[in-house]
Amino acid sequence: MKTLFLIRHAKSSWEDSRLDDHERPLNQRGKENAPRMAARLQELGIKPDALISSTARRAASTAQVFADHLDFPRDKILFDADLYLASVGILQKIIGKIEDSFHTVLIFGHNPGLTLLVSQVWGLPIGNLPTCGIVSLNFESFTWPEASSRLPKKAAFDFPKNSSPPISFSK
Numbered sequence: 001m002k003t004l005f006l007i008r009h010a011k012s013s014w015e016d017s018r019l020d021d022h023e024r025p026l027n028q029r030g031k032e033n034a035p036r037m038a039a040r041l042q043e044l045g046i047k048p049d050a051l052i053s054s055t056a057r058r059a060a061s062t063a064q065v066f067a068d069h070l071d072f073p074r075d076k077i078l079f080d081a082d083l084y085l086a087s088v089g090i091l092q093k094i095i096g097k098i099e100d101s102f103h104t105v106l107i108f109g110h111n112p113g114l115t116l117l118v119s120q121v122w123g124l125p126i127g128n129l130p131t132c133g134i135v136s137l138n139f140e141s142f143t144w145p146e147a148s149s150r151l152p153k154k155a156a157f158d159f160p161k162n163s164s165p166p167i168s169f170s171k
Helices: 028-043 057-069 088-096 113-121 144-149
Strands: 002-008 050-053 104-109 134-139 154-158 167-170
Touching: 002 057, 002 113, 002 144, 028 057, 028 134, 050 057, 057 104, 088 104, 088 113, 088 144, 113 134, 134 144
Parallel strands: 002 104, 050 104
Antiparallel strands: 002 134, 134 154, 154 167
16 A cells, blocks of 8 residues: 655745745745644654655745654655656656655645646546645555556545545545
8 A cells, every 4th residue: 555645835935036936935824834734644643654855945845844743854855856846747757766665655846737646647626736735645556656657545635724624535
């Protein structure tokens, strides 16, 4: 069984227009939402084997907050430049290359790729993965290449403004 959490970076700041998009930091709302969403995973007892993040500052900062809440060493976060604004195809390739010894993996990335992946490839009725939104997917697969192209057995969707339990989907 493989469990994948796709997490869109927390809300970023547009305050300094001179900054390159890749270098934009989290804004105040992002700094509040990231720990709140990380705490939700912590409450579920999630123990990740790997955290993989885009190299963009806003994604890396979000991954670091989650690492802190989930007792995952920050220096073990894997950074992948290809996650920055990745297409669906690139995302599937990245997922397919995850070490099979990892069973629970968190990926921190960007839209529109993440939303298109969950809606078009896995058929989940999610029109937009909001900032700091989380989609969890459980696959009956023993390898990540299988998981990257199969429908999940179960999936759930949560986001900062959600005040009820995560929205669940199953086959």
